[in-house]
Amino acid sequence: MQQLExxxxxxxxxxxxxxxxxxxxxxxxxxxxxxxxxxxGGQISALYPEKEIRDVAGIPRMRGREFVAALVxxxxxxxxxxxLGHQAVELVYASDGRPRVTLxxxxxxxxxxxxxxxxxxxxxxxxLPAGEEFLGRGLSYFVPDPGRHxxxxxxxxxxxxxxxxxALALHPIARSVTLVHRRATFRAHAASLAALxxxxxxxxxxxxxxxxxxxxxxxxxxxxxxGEHGPRVYDVDSVVAALGFxxxxxxxxxxxxxxxxxxxxxxxxxRTSRDRVxxxxxxxxxxxxxxxxxxxxxxxxxxxxNAAVELDPELSLFPxxxxxxx
Numbered sequence: 341m342q343q344l345e346x347x348x349x350x351x352x353x354x355x356x357x358x359x360x361x362x363x364x365x366x367x368x369x370x371x372x373x374x375x376x377x378x379x380x381g382g383q384i385s386a387l388y389p390e391k392e393i394r395d396v397a398g399i400p401r402m403r404g405r406e407f408v409a410a411l412v413x414x415x416x417x418x419x420x421x422x423x424l425g426h427q428a429v430e431l432v433y434a435s436d437g438r439p440r441v442t443l444x445x446x447x448x449x450x451x452x453x454x455x456x457x458x459x460x461x462x463x464x465x466x467x468l469p470a471g472e473e474f475l476g477r478g479l480s481y482f483v484p485d486p487g488r489h490x491x492x493x494x495x496x497x498x499x500x501x502x503x504x505x506x507a508l509a510l511h512p513i514a515r516s517v518t519l520v521h522r523r524a525t526f527r528a529h530a531a532s533l534a535a536l537x538x539x540x541x542x543x544x545x546x547x548x549x550x551x552x553x554x555x556x557x558x559x560x561x562x563x564x565x566x567g568e569h570g571p572r573v574y575d576v577d578s579v580v581a582a583l584g585f586x587x588x589x590x591x592x593x594x595x596x597x598x599x600x601x602x603x604x605x606x607x608x609x610x611r612t613s614r615d616r617v618x619x620x621x622x623x624x625x626x627x628x629x630x631x632x633x634x635x636x637x638x639x640x641x642x643x644x645x646n647a648a649v650e651l652d653p654e655l656s657l658f659p660x661x662x663x664x665x666x
Contacts, residue, residue, distance in 0.1 A: 344447070355381070360620065483506055489513065489578050548563070573586045
C-alpha cells in the first residue's frame with residue numbers, strides 16, 4: 341500500500357498513456373502511470389507484440405514490441421512512476437478538490453488531474469464455439485510469437501482486422517494458411533484484404549468451424565460451408581481464433597462519468613463530466629470520433645495541456661515545440 345501525490349495520474353499504460361506521460365513530463369509535470377496489466381503497452385504487448393504497426397505517421401512499419409519500447413524510451417526521459425499490475429477501483433475527491441484514486445491493493449494516489457487512457461478496458465477473447473477443449477493444444481486466441489507457427493498448416497478464424505493481419509503475418513512462414521469467415525464480406529481494411537487475396541491464402545467464406553479433432557492436439561478442423569451437405573475437413577497443426585474481444589471498463593464504469601456504449605464522453609478539451617478528469621484514446625466518445633492510435637496521441641496531448649492550464653492558469657495552453665528545448 342502506498343500514498344502518492346502527483347500532478348498527473350494516467351490510468352492505462354498503453355501507447356496513448358505512454359505518450360501522455362511524455363507530454364506531461366515535457367511540461368514539467370510529475371506523472372504516475374497505472375495499469376491492471378503487468379506490463380506497459382496495453383493491447384499491443386498483450387495480444388500482438390510481433391505484429392507490424394503501419395498506421396502511425398512517420399513510421400512505415402515497426403513491430404509492436406519495438407513500437408512500445410520506443411514509446412517507453414520517449415516517456416522515460418521524464419521518469420514517470422509506473423504502478424503495473426494494479427487495478428484502479430475507486431475515484432473520490434480530496435478536500436482541496438483533487439481527484440484521489442484507490443487501487444485494488446489499497447494504495448491511494450492523489451493527483452492534480454486524472455487522465456483515463458484505458459483503451460477498451462479489460463478484454464477477453466470471444467470463444468470459438470467448437471473445439472475449446474484444444475485451447476493451448478493447437479487452439480489459441482493470440483499470436484505472441486508467430487515463429488511457433490512456422491511450417492504449420494494454420495487455420496485462422498474471423499473476418500476483422502486481427503484475423504486478416506494474422507493470416508498475412510503467418511503466410512510467409514507457415515506451410516499453409518486458411519482463413520475461415522462466417523460471412524462473404526470482411527470488416528478488415530481494404531488494403532489488407534487486397535494483400536490477402538494476392539498472397540495465396542485460402543479463403544473459405546460463409547463458413548463456420550463446427551468441430552476440432554485430434555489425438556491430444558488439434559489435427560483436423562471440420563468446417564461447415566453454407567449450402568454444402570457435409571463439412572470440409574482440413575488438416576491443421578494450429579488454429580487461431582481471431583473473433584474479437586469482449587471489453588469491460590470495470591470499476592471505471594461506476595465512477596459517475598458520462599458513458600455511451602462503454603465509452604467516456606468528452607468535450608473538445610478531452611474533459612469528462614467530472615472535475616479534473618480527462619480521457620483520451622479508444623475509451624473516449626464524441627461526435628466524429630475515429631478510433632486510431634494516431635488520434636489517441638493527439639487527444640492525450642490535448643488532455644495533458646488543458647490539464648496543465650487547469651493546474652496553473654498562468655501557464656500557456658501551447659506547450660512549445662520540442663526543438664525549442666534543446
